[in-house]
Amino acid sequence: MTRIIHIQADAPLKPAEGKPCNGCGVCCLVAPCPIGMLFSGKTRGVCSVLRWDAPQHRYVCGLLTEPESFVRPRWLAGAAARLARRMVAAGVGCDSDLALEDEAAAS
Numbered sequence: 001m002t003r004i005i006h007i008q009a010d011a012p013l014k015p016a017e018g019k020p021c022n023g024c025g026v027c028c029l030v031a032p033c034p035i036g037m038l039f040s041g042k043t044r045g046v047c048s049v050l051r052w053d054a055p056q057h058r059y060v061c062g063l064l065t066e067p068e069s070f071v072r073p074r075w076l077a078g079a080a081a082r083l084a085r086r087m088v089a090a091g092v093g094c095d096s097d098l099a100l101e102d103e104a105a106a107s
């Protein structure tokens with residue numbers, strides 16, 4: 001199935017599956033992960049807690065970087081971030097086998 005996603009021009013290229021995650025954002029732009037579905041209220045499309053970190057030129061998970069912006073009551077933010085870190089397997093290799101085609105370059 002082909003999907004069109006809009007991605008920051010200076011986002012890093014998606015690495016191969018199993019390589020270290022570089023914050024390319026592709027997986028989270030296509031569909032939220034299970035915990036992202038809870039916060040986004042949908043199963044497809046860009047995750048609502050995905051954030052672009054311009055200084056670092058990479059996407060970040062808002063549940064990990066600014067949980068207090070999304071979690072209520074706020075005192076639950078720390079626990080939610082820890083849960084998110086485990087569920088999204090932060091720090092491990094890329095688990096996405098999505099293949100990209102650059103439409104802008106192709107046209």
Ligand code: SF4
Binds near residue numbers: 020024027
């Ligand atoms: S898991 Fe893979 S596709 Fe998702 S942001 Fe990391 S590198 Fe990109």
Ligand code: SF4
Binds near residue numbers: 035051060
């Ligand atoms: S890792 Fe974070 S930003 Fe990405 S889909 Fe999951 S909750 Fe959303």
